[in-house]
Amino acid sequence: MPASYERAIKLSGDLHARPAGALAVAAAKFASSVELTVGVNSANAKSVLGVMGLGATTGEHVTVSAAGPDAEEAVATVIAILTEATRVGA
Amino acid sequence: MSSAATVGIVLVSHSAALAEGAAELAGQIGGGTVPIIPAGGTEDGGIGTSSAKVERSLRLADAGAGVVILPDLGSAVLTVRALLAEPRDDLPQSVALADAPFVEGLVAATVAAATGADVKAVLAAAEEARHARKL
Numbered sequence: 001m002p003a004s005y006e007r008a009i010k011l012s013g014d015l016h017a018r019p020a021g022a023l024a025v026a027a028a029k030f031a032s033s034v035e036l037t038v039g040v041n042s043a044n045a046k047s048v049l050g051v052m053g054l055g056a057t058t059g060e061h062v063t064v065s066a067a068g069p070d071a072e073e074a075v076a077t078v079i080a081i082l083t084e085a086t087r088v089g090a
Numbered sequence: 091m092s093s094a095a096t097v098g099i100v101l102v103s104h105s106a107a108l109a110e111g112a113a114e115l116a117g118q119i120g121g122g123t124v125p126i127i128p129a130g131g132t133e134d135g136g137i138g139t140s141s142a143k144v145e146r147s148l149r150l151a152d153a154g155a156g157v158v159i160l161p162d163l164g165s166a167v168l169t170v171r172a173l174l175a176e177p178r179d180d181l182p183q184s185v186a187l188a189d190a191p192f193v194e195g196l197v198a199a200t201v202a203a204a205t206g207a208d209v210k211a212v213l214a215a216a217e218e219a220r221h222a223r224k225l
Contacts, residue, residue, distance in 0.1 A: 021119035
């Protein structure tokens with residue numbers, strides 16, 4: 001199990017308040033630290049206000065990185081939420 | 091940090107519409123798992139706060155894990171403080187009053203409560219919202 005893990009995703013929609021909430025709730029369940037990076041801005045994925053403050057929009061690349069015992073699972077979970085929540089029409 | 095029950099949230103606002111709207115918004119963000127009870131306006135529907143409304147809302151919000159109260163402005167704080175000043179058997183055992191921005195504090199507290207955090211952690215999440223930048 002890797003101690004740190006990272007994946008990037010290109011958003012197919014804007015990251016609105018509702019998915020930001022779902023993302024923060026999901027991220028908080030992991031022991032690992034989880035961070036989102038968009039351009040030069042980063043936020044703790046467990047902080048809903050931090051995630052909203054990123055203002056990530058359609059077409060932007062979001063890098064999800066995690067460090068800790070469940071880093072890979074944490075990244076996979078957050079990527080899945082970003083994929084689903086920003087899907088056009090979702 | 092987690093317990094079986096979810097911490098509830100009570101919104102004490104001078105306006106019933108403001109409290110209800112904020113509760114609706116946070117309910118969407120939190121996925122509907124956290125009891126968020128609006129206690130806005132006076133008993134006759136005017137602008138102001140009502141101790142009796144806050145009392146009822148505290149009982150509705152408590153699922154056994156306690157309640158965090160978010161006030162909108164100064165005299166909402168006074169209403170809550172007066173209510174909590176004396177120990178009462180008929181109110182939830184664990185109640186905390188948050189010194190936090192109304193909307194951001196509510197959203198942060200809702201997410202914390204949804205993760206199973208206790209009253210202390212939900213209160214901390216609300217109060218940390220003061221430092222979150224909007225832009």
